[in-house]
Amino acid sequence: MSNPILKVENLHVNFNTYAGTVKAIRDVSFDLNEGETLAIVGESGSGKSVTTKTLMGLNAKNASIPDNSRLLFKDKNLLALTEEEWQHVRGNEIAMIFQDPMTSLDPTMKIGHQIAEPLVKHRGISEKEALARALELMKGVGIPDAEEHINDYPHQWSGGMRQRAVIAIALAADPEILIADEPTTALDVTIQAQILNLMKKLQKESNSSIIFITHDLGVVAGMADRVAVMYAGKIVEYGTVDEIFFNPQHPYTWGLLNSMPTTDTEEGSLQAIPGTPPDLLEPPLGDAFAPRNVYALAIDSREEPPFFKVSDTHYAATWLLDERAPKVTPPKQILTRWAHWQELQGQEA
Amino acid sequence: MLKYILKRLILLIFTLFLVITATFFLMQIMPGTPFNNPKLTPEMIAQLNKAYGLDLPLWHQYLNYMINATHGDFGTSFQYQNQSVGMLIGQRLPISAQLGAQALVIGVIAGLFMGAISARNKNNKIDGTLGVVSTLGISVPSFILAIILLYLFGFKWPLFPVSGWGDSFSESVLPTIALAVGPAAIVTRFVRSEMIEALSSDYVQLARAKGLSEKEIVNKHAYRNSMIPVLTLIGPMAAGLLTGSTLIENIFSIPGIGQQFVSSIPTKDFPVIMGTTIVYALMLMVMILITDILTAIVDPRVRLQ
Numbered sequence: 241m242s243n244p245i246l247k248v249e250n251l252h253v254n255f256n257t258y259a260g261t262v263k264a265i266r267d268v269s270f271d272l273n274e275g276e277t278l279a280i281v282g283e284s285g286s287g288k289s290v291t292t293k294t295l296m297g298l299n300a301k302n303a304s305i306p307d308n309s310r311l312l313f314k315d316k317n318l319l320a321l322t323e324e325e326w327q328h329v330r331g332n333e334i335a336m337i338f339q340d341p342m343t344s345l346d347p348t349m350k351i352g353h354q355i356a357e358p359l360v361k362h363r364g365i366s367e368k369e370a371l372a373r374a375l376e377l378m379k380g381v382g383i384p385d386a387e388e389h390i391n392d393y394p395h396q397w398s399g400g401m402r403q404r405a406v407i408a409i410a411l412a413a414d415p416e417i418l419i420a421d422e423p424t425t426a427l428d429v430t431i432q433a434q435i436l437n438l439m440k441k442l443q444k445e446s447n448s449s450i451i452f453i454t455h456d457l458g459v460v461a462g463m464a465d466r467v468a469v470m471y472a473g474k475i476v477e478y479g480t481v482d483e484i485f486f487n488p489q490h491p492y493t494w495g496l497l498n499s500m501p502t503t504d505t506e507e508g509s510l511q512a513i514p515g516t517p518p519d520l521l522e523p524p525l526g527d528a529f530a531p532r533n534v535y536a537l538a539i540d541s542r543e544e545p546p547f548f549k550v551s552d553t554h555y556a557a558t559w560l561l562d563e564r565a566p567k568v569t570p571p572k573q574i575l576t577r578w579a580h581w582q583e584l585q586g587q588e589a
Numbered sequence: 590m591l592k593y594i595l596k597r598l599i600l601l602i603f604t605l606f607l608v609i610t611a612t613f614f615l616m617q618i619m620p621g622t623p624f625n626n627p628k629l630t631p632e633m634i635a636q637l638n639k640a641y642g643l644d645l646p647l648w649h650q651y652l653n654y655m656i657n658a659t660h661g662d663f664g665t666s667f668q669y670q671n672q673s674v675g676m677l678i679g680q681r682l683p684i685s686a687q688l689g690a691q692a693l694v695i696g697v698i699a700g701l702f703m704g705a706i707s708a709r710n711k712n713n714k715i716d717g718t719l720g721v722v723s724t725l726g727i728s729v730p731s732f733i734l735a736i737i738l739l740y741l742f743g744f745k746w747p748l749f750p751v752s753g754w755g756d757s758f759s760e761s762v763l764p765t766i767a768l769a770v771g772p773a774a775i776v777t778r779f780v781r782s783e784m785i786e787a788l789s790s791d792y793v794q795l796a797r798a799k800g801l802s803e804k805e806i807v808n809k810h811a812y813r814n815s816m817i818p819v820l821t822l823i824g825p826m827a828a829g830l831l832t833g834s835t836l837i838e839n840i841f842s843i844p845g846i847g848q849q850f851v852s853s854i855p856t857k858d859f860p861v862i863m864g865t866t867i868v869y870a871l872m873l874m875v876m877i878l879i880t881d882i883l884t885a886i887v888d889p890r891v892r893l894q
C-alpha cells in the first residue's frame with residue numbers, strides 16, 4: 241500500500257445551536273492514500289458534508305473542533321492553520337467539487353475567468369496567462385468549442401457542462417486532493433455517468449487522490465478503491481470496494497446495499513432502511529444504529545461497539561463480530577453477495 | 590438592445606399622453622378659479638379667461654393644449670405674467686435636478702457601504718446600530734429631518750447656510766443630506782440582505798474553496814451580485830426624491846421646480862401644474878428606463894426584449 245497523503249485522526253465536530261450542541265462528527269478516523277479514491281457513503285445527515293467542509297476549513301461559524309482532533313495533510317496539522325494558511329491550502333493543495341452545478345458558479349462572472357481565478361491566486365500568473373490555461377482546462381474537461389465559450393456566463397450552459405466547469409476550477413491549480421461532495425446527485429443519469437468517467441480519466445492523468453462523497457452506493461462501485469460507510473457522525477465500516485460490496489459485515493451496510501438498485505435486482509426486493517437516523521443533539525448510548533437494526537443485540541443499547549478486524553483492510557464496528565455474539569443470518573441478498581465473495585476468494589487462492 | 594429602447598420610448602410617449610390627459614381633466618375638479626384676486630372686476634376676469642382661452646369648451650381647451658404641447662409650447666404662467674412655462678421650468682429644473690442627483694448619488698454610495706459593513710458584521714453590535722439607524726432613516730420623513738438639521742447645523746452650530754441656492758456649495762449640504770438619508774437607509778437594508786444571501790450562496794462557498802480571501806470574495810463576487818437588485822430600487826427612489834424635494838425646496842427656499850409646483854397649486858396656475866407634472870412623469874419614466882438598461886448591462890442573465 242502507498243503512503244497516506246491525508247490522515248484524519250479522532251475528528252470531532254460539534255455545532256453550537258440554540259437547541260444545544262449538535263454532535264455532527266463523532267470520532268472519525270481514516271487515511272487517504274496517494275492516488276486512490278476513497279468513497280464515503282451514508283444516508284443524508286450522516287455527516288459527510290461536514291467532514292468535507294472540515295477538510296477545507298470551511299465549516300459554519302458555529303462549529304467547534306476539540307483540540308485532540310487532527311487532520312494531517314503531508315504531516316502538517318490542518319486544524320492548527322491560520323485563515324491565511326488555509327487560503328494557501330484551499331484550491332491549491334485540496335480542492336473541492338460541489339453538489340449543485342446550477343448554483344455553484346457566480347452568475348455574473350464569465351466562466352473562463354472563474355476557472356482562471358485559482359490560478360491567478362495560487363500560481364501568481366497574469367490574468368492573460370491564466371485565461372490561456374483556463375482554455376486548456378476547459379478542453380481537458382470536455383467542453384466542446386471551448387474557444388467560443390470561454391466568455392460565456394453560467395446561465396448559458398447546461399447543468400452537465402457547468403459541472404465540467406466546476407471540475408475545471410477544482411483542477412486548475414493541480415491539487416493533490418480532490419474532494420467531491422455528491423458531484424452527480426443534481427444531474428440526470430446519463431450526464432452522471434459522463435461526469436464520473438471524466439473524473440476517473442482526470443484522476444489517472446494527474447494521480448491525485450479523491451474523496452468521493454455520495455449517498456448512493458450505486459455510483460461507488462466503478463469509482464472508488466476503498467469505501468467508508470458513515471452513520472450518525474461515525475464511520476461504521478470500511479474496506480476495499482470488493483470487501484464492502486461482497487463481504488459487508490455491518491447491518492447498516494447491509495441496509496444500504498439492499499436499498500441500492502442493481503442490474504440483477506429482483507423486483508420488489510429493494511428495501512429502504514426503516515426508521516430515521518438519531519438526533520445528533522442527543523446521540524444514543526451504545527450503537528446509534530441499534531433502534532433501526534433488526535439484528536440488534538442487548539449490548540448495543542448500552543455500549544458502543546469497537547472496530548472489529550475483518551481483514552487487514554476491512555474493519556466494522558458491530559457487536560455481531562464479537563466472538564461472544566450469536567451467529568445471525570443476514571438478508572438473502574447479502575448471503576448472495578457473500579457467496580460471490582467466496583467465489584472471488586476461491587479464484588484468488 | 591436599440592430596438593428595445595425604441596420600443597420603450599414609444600411606450601413612454603404613450604404613457605406621457607395618458608398622464609397629460611388625466612392631469613388636464615383632474616385639474617378641472619379642483620375648486621376655485623385661477624383669477625380670484627378681489628381687485629379684479631368681472632369684466633377683467635372675463636377678459637383674462639378669454640386671453641388664456643379658458644372661455645372655450647373643455648374639449649377645445651384640451652385640444653389646444655395638446656396641439657401646442659406637440660409644438661413644445663406649454664403655455665404661459667397665470668401667476669408670473671408673460672413667462673412661458675417652458676422658460677420657468679427651464680430655469681428651475683437644473684436646480685432640482687442637481688439637488689436630486691446629489692442626494693441620490695450620496696445616498697446610494699453611503700447605502701452600499703453601510704449595507705456591506707452591516708452584512709459582514711451580521712448580528713453583532715455594528716450591524717445592530719446600523720439597523721436602528723436605517724430604520725430611523727426610513728421612517729423619519731425628510732422634511733422632519735430637514736427641520737432637525739436646520740436647527741442643529743443652521744442655528745445651534747451654524748455650520749451651513751439655512752437657505753438659498755447657487756451662491757456656494759455649502760448651501761446645498763443640508764438639503765442634500767435631508768434628502769439623501771432616506772435612499773441611504775433603503776439601500777443599506779437592501780444591500781445588507783442581498784449581501785448576506787450572497788455570502789451564504791454556493792458560488793461564494795466555491796470562491797472560498799478556491800482559496801480567495803474574504804475581501805477578494807466580497808469585492809469580486811458578493812458585491813456585484815448584491816448590487817444588481819439594488820439597481821432596480823433607483824427608479825422608485827428617484828420618484829421619492831422628486832416628491833420629497835418639493836417640501837425640502839420650500840423649507841430651504843431653494844428655487845427649484847418643487848417649490849414652484851407647490852405654489853402653483855393654490856393659485857390654480859394650470860399651465861405650470863401641467864408642465865411640472867409632465868416633467869415629473871418624464872423624469873420618473875426615464876429613470877426607470879435607465880435603471881432597466883443598466884441592469885441589463887450589469888446582469889448577464891437579463892436580456893432586453
Ligand SMILES: Nc1ncnc2c1ncn2[C@@H]1O[C@H](COP(=O)(O)OP(=O)(O)O)[C@@H](O)[C@H]1O
Nearest residue numbers: 255262264283284285286287288289290300520
Ligand atoms: N451549521 C450547522 N449547525 C448545526 N447543525 C449542523 C450544521 N451543519 C450541519 N449540521 C448537522 O450535522 C449533521 C450532518 O450534516 P451533513 O454533513 O450535511 O450531512 P450529509 O451526510 O447529508 O452531508 C446533520 O444533522 C446536520 O443537521
Ligand SMILES: [Mg+2]
Nearest residue numbers: 288289290421
Ligand atoms: Mg451532504
